[in-house]
Every structure is written in structure tokens, then in C-alpha cells.
Amino acid sequence: MEDLDRQEILDDVSYLIEAKQAPKLRAIMLDAYPADIADLLTHMEGDYRHYLFAALDRHTAADTILEVDESTRQELIEAWDEHQLAGLVREMNSDDAADFISELSPELAAKVLKLFEPEESAEVRQLLAHEEDTAGGIMALELVAMAQDSTVEEAINEIRKKADEIETINHVYVTGEDRRLVGIVPLKKLLLAEAYTHLSAIMNRDVISVLVGTDQEEVAKLARKYDLLSVPVVDAQGRLVGRITYDDIVDVMQEEVAEDISHMAGIASAEDMRDSSIIRTVRLRMPWLVIGLFGGLVAAWVLSFFEHRLQDNILVLMFFVPVVMAMGGNAGIQSSTIVVHGLATGSIDVGDMFRRLLKEMRVAFMNGFLCGALIWVIITIFWRSPEFGFLVGASLLCVMFIAALVGASVPLLLKRFDVDPAIATGPFITISNDILGLFIYMAISTMYFWYWQ
Incomplete structure (x- = not known):
């Protein structure tokens, strides 16, 4: 539904709600798609939303409540008693009915199921017995x-x-x-x-x-x-x-x-974009942010570890820390995203681990070599220091190579142990590559200044 059309319809529907024209609303909504009605409900204020939903016929209401987002659905459920909810469930297919009842509180779900005939409730209980994310949890019993x-x-x-x-x-x-x-x-x-x-x-x-x-x-x-x-x-x-x-x-x-x-x-999958609860959103997002904070502290410790070894050169080295860390992060994210996407679509199998890693290592080496050569040319021209350019270029090559290797291998390892490989992207790769990238850069710099100068 386009924004302009939605606003025009919202104005018309709001006018009918204010005029308490429930029969007209019901007649209009009979010809509307449940998804469009759900879209209207999510963009309405609370009292208007409840009035429109209550005005729908039972079959349309049952289809519509399955289309709204989770927070709106919970709000509508809280306004209805078990008899009204049971009427909605009777209009649903068995799989939708089971999903809907699973979202109710245990006490309310028990009250709703009590209102069904034993045969009807047995079908729903049969589906509820299966794990939510399995074939049994999403299947329907109605078939020929x-x-x-x-x-x-x-x-x-x-x-x-x-x-x-x-x-x-x-x-x-x-x-x-x-x-x-x-x-x-x-x-x-x-x-x-x-x-x-x-x-x-x-x-x-x-x-x-x-x-x-x-x-x-x-x-x-x-x-x-x-x-x-x-x-x-x-x-x-x-x-x-x-x-x-x-x-x-x-x-x-x-x-x-x-x-x-x-x-x-690095966001919990349970977060709903339309959820208005600030506390709930903060609680869902904080874990990865806290992990990132500690990762940053570890990176700071790495810098402090090399401080006295590079005391005279630390300032010039710091100029290129953002370059090294950013390029390592980019290389790691590229590799991890490609591998996660391949695992998700089935185009990459865990059995292809070594072949995939070998390819990523070759690509990372080529990219690292080209970027390292480019930074060497830039430092040589503008800083007139080919030796220091070689130091930064070599560090960049090593950091990008290691970052790509980590980015490609971690998702494959997680998949082998039946852990969702998607958690290996984003914050995980960023944190690990920040720490590894700084360590490699500082370690190479230490060797350069101690042994070659």
C-alpha cells in the first residue's frame, strides 16, 4: 500500500470510526486484503485500532491478526477475552491456530482450548507438541x-x-x-x-x-x-x-x-521494528555492545603493550592504524558474508571447507598485495619514506590475509558444529579483526624498528 493511498484511507476510516459506523466499516473491509487491513491497524492509534478490529467480521479478523506485527497482535489479544479469541481460532487453519495459541500466555491458551471440542483441540495440541522451528511446528493438518x-x-x-x-x-x-x-x-x-x-x-x-x-x-x-x-x-x-x-x-x-x-x-532476532518499548530494545541490543566494548579494551591493551617498545615511533604509526584496521575489517566482512550467504542458500557445503578456504586465502593474498603496494606508493610519494611504506604495506597484506581467513573459516566451523554461522559476521568479525589487526601491525612494526633500524 502506497503512503499517499494509506493516509487517504486512514482519514476515511478514522472518520467512520469517529462516527461509530461499525456496519459500514465491516462492509468496506470485506473487500480488502487482510494484509492491507493489518497495515492500516499498525498505523492507527490504540482506540481507533481496537474499534476497527472489533468491527471486522470473524473470518476477516482471524486472517488479519495473523498479518499484523507481533507487538500490535499482543495489544489486540490483551483487549479480548478467551471466548472472542476462540472464535478467531476456529476460523484459522490448524498451523495458524497452533502458532497463534503458542503466542498466548499458558493460562489464556488453556482457557481458549477448553472452549473447543476434544477433536478440534487435539489437532492444535498435536501441532504444539512439535518444536516451533521444525517441519512439524509449521505444518498444517488439512490436506487431501x-x-x-x-x-x-x-x-x-x-x-x-x-x-x-x-x-x-x-x-x-x-x-x-x-x-x-x-x-x-x-x-x-x-x-x-x-x-x-x-x-x-x-x-x-x-x-x-x-x-x-x-x-x-x-x-x-x-x-x-x-x-x-x-x-x-x-x-x-x-x-x-x-x-x-x-x-x-x-x-x-x-x-x-x-x-x-x-x-x-549484532541485534537479537526477537527485536520488532515497531516495538515501542525502549527498555526491551536496549536489553536486546546491549549484549553485543558490551562484547564490543570489551573487545575495544583488549585492543587498547594491545596498543599499551607495544607502547614502551615503540615509544619513539608510536605517533607516526598511529596515523595508519585506522587504515590497517578498516581494511582488515572490510576483508573479513567480505569473506564472512560470502560464506554465510553460500551456506544459507546451499551453494556452499561444509564438505567444501578446504576448497573454499583455499580460494579465500588466494583472493585475500591478491587483494592484500595490491592494497599494500598502493599504500607503499602513496607513502613513498607523500612521506618520502619507502621503508616505512613497506612496513605499512606488509602489515596491511598480513592483516587482510588473516582477517579474510578468520572471516571465511569461522562460519564454516560454526556450521560444522550446528551453530548459526550468521553470528560470525558483523560485530564478531569486527572485534576479532580489530584485536588481531592491531597486534599484527604493532608486532611487525616492533620487529622493523628493533632489527632493521
Whole structure:
């Protein structure tokens, strides 16, 4: 929604709210997309927001509350009781219902689930039993599954029967004994087949599926690699238990990208851009800042360690500390970002560690040599000191080489130990390279002034 359009709509909606025209608001919002209504809600003041949300019909409200940001959703939830919330949950698919209930307090979630029929609450509890970031945690239970000896006509009738229950149907899942997944039939193939044809004759037997415990990031990679609209989920025995649709896969991709960017910036992934709580934001950002502070103190200690050794030359050396540290940081960030991106997209595997490191070492050496040669030329021309230019150039080469090696190797090592490699970028690389860069620069300078002068 464009800013100008949003402001115009906000003015019109605010006018209707002030006039207490709830029926008109409900009628207008029936034709609006839930994402657009959510966008309006996040840009409205508290009382106006609550009035608009309360004016929505139940189905629209259920779709809309899933689209708003976390802080707005919590505010809307706090204004409703368990009966109203239960009405919203009944309008949601099972995966959305489980996600929504998981955000409620344990006491409120228990009250909401008590208002459901045992069969309905059992579905939600089944999904809540899985880890949040796994295939089981994001799957939906609504799907069309047929026995392999069923006919095309029976499958189409089943689709018609479940049309209101299932929002999107791309495949019919074919099961064998004990509900084991044996194949899938794309909707197009189903519509083109003769009515009397058995599903076993037209199904694709090479099924790409995931286990309930598979990490959601791996599910997203699989869907991206094979261009899947939905991914069936099976248990350890191969029995079909649910499916993950493309909208949930897109959400996972967005969530993982946001999490990686947060790690790269040294910000907790739980931070919400629209969260108005200053204390919460400070608490989320402080850990990396404190680590950076101590990293800076270590760098200061490195400088003080070499102070008496370089007492007569420390001033001229300090002129080039920003250059050495900045170039080392840039080289490290470049290498770490490339490796983290490759690991995230699957283009780099942990098995490629040595080949990847060898390439980064070659690139770092070439870049360091060229930058070192350039700084030597500049110092020789403007400072008329080729020896000192060689000192700074050699330091720059070593610092950039080590920084790139650290930047490339740390993400690969973290990935090998199942730790998110994104934390190796941003503040981590900056802190480590500041300390290493200063130490290398000062160590080379010490050797130069002690042994060659």
C-alpha cells in the first residue's frame, strides 16, 4: 500500500470510526486484503485500532491478526477475552491456530482450548507438541489424502468435500497401508485423467517429503531447490501427518533472512521494528555492545603493550592504524558474508571447507598485495619514506590475509558444529579483526624498528 493511498484511507476510516459506523466499516473491509487491513491497524492509534478490529467480521479478523506485527497482535489479544479469541481460532487453519495459541500466555491458551471440542483441540495440541522451528511446528493438518486404489472421480469428490476446509489444494497425496505416503498426484494431472483411472496409475512415486523434526530452514531450502508449492510431512515410519504450504515456506525464508541480518548487525532476532518499548530494545541490543566494548579494551591493551617498545615511533604509526584496521575489517566482512550467504542458500557445503578456504586465502593474498603496494606508493610519494611504506604495506597484506581467513573459516566451523554461522559476521568479525589487526601491525612494526633500524 502506497503512503499517499494509506493516509487517504486512514482519514476515511478514522472518520467512520469517529462516527461509530461499525456496519459500514465491516462492509468496506470485506473487500480488502487482510494484509492491507493489518497495515492500516499498525498505523492507527490504540482506540481507533481496537474499534476497527472489533468491527471486522470473524473470518476477516482471524486472517488479519495473523498479518499484523507481533507487538500490535499482543495489544489486540490483551483487549479480548478467551471466548472472542476462540472464535478467531476456529476460523484459522490448524498451523495458524497452533502458532497463534503458542503466542498466548499458558493460562489464556488453556482457557481458549477448553472452549473447543476434544477433536478440534487435539489437532492444535498435536501441532504444539512439535518444536516451533521444525517441519512439524509449521505444518498444517488439512490436506487431501486418498488410498492408492481410489479412482480419479473419488479423489475429485473428496476435493469438493474439503474445499471449504482447505484454502489451497495443489496435490492429492496417495497413501498405502497404515497411511504411508507412496505418491502424489498434481491437480493438473488429476483433472486430465479419466474418471475411472486409479490414482496408483497416474501418481508420481518419487515423492520429496520431510520428517516432522526437520529444521524449517532445511524445508525452505528443499522447496526452493525443487520449486515445490507444498511439502508433505511424514513421521519416522513414513506415515503422512501433514503438509507445509508455500505461504509458510515464504514466511520461513523471510524469518531466516531477518534472523541472519539481525545476527550480522549484532541485534537479537526477537527485536520488532515497531516495538515501542525502549527498555526491551536496549536489553536486546546491549549484549553485543558490551562484547564490543570489551573487545575495544583488549585492543587498547594491545596498543599499551607495544607502547614502551615503540615509544619513539608510536605517533607516526598511529596515523595508519585506522587504515590497517578498516581494511582488515572490510576483508573479513567480505569473506564472512560470502560464506554465510553460500551456506544459507546451499551453494556452499561444509564438505567444501578446504576448497573454499583455499580460494579465500588466494583472493585475500591478491587483494592484500595490491592494497599494500598502493599504500607503499602513496607513502613513498607523500612521506618520502619507502621503508616505512613497506612496513605499512606488509602489515596491511598480513592483516587482510588473516582477517579474510578468520572471516571465511569461522562460519564454516560454526556450521560444522550446528551453530548459526550468521553470528560470525558483523560485530564478531569486527572485534576479532580489530584485536588481531592491531597486534599484527604493532608486532611487525616492533620487529622493523628493533632489527632493521
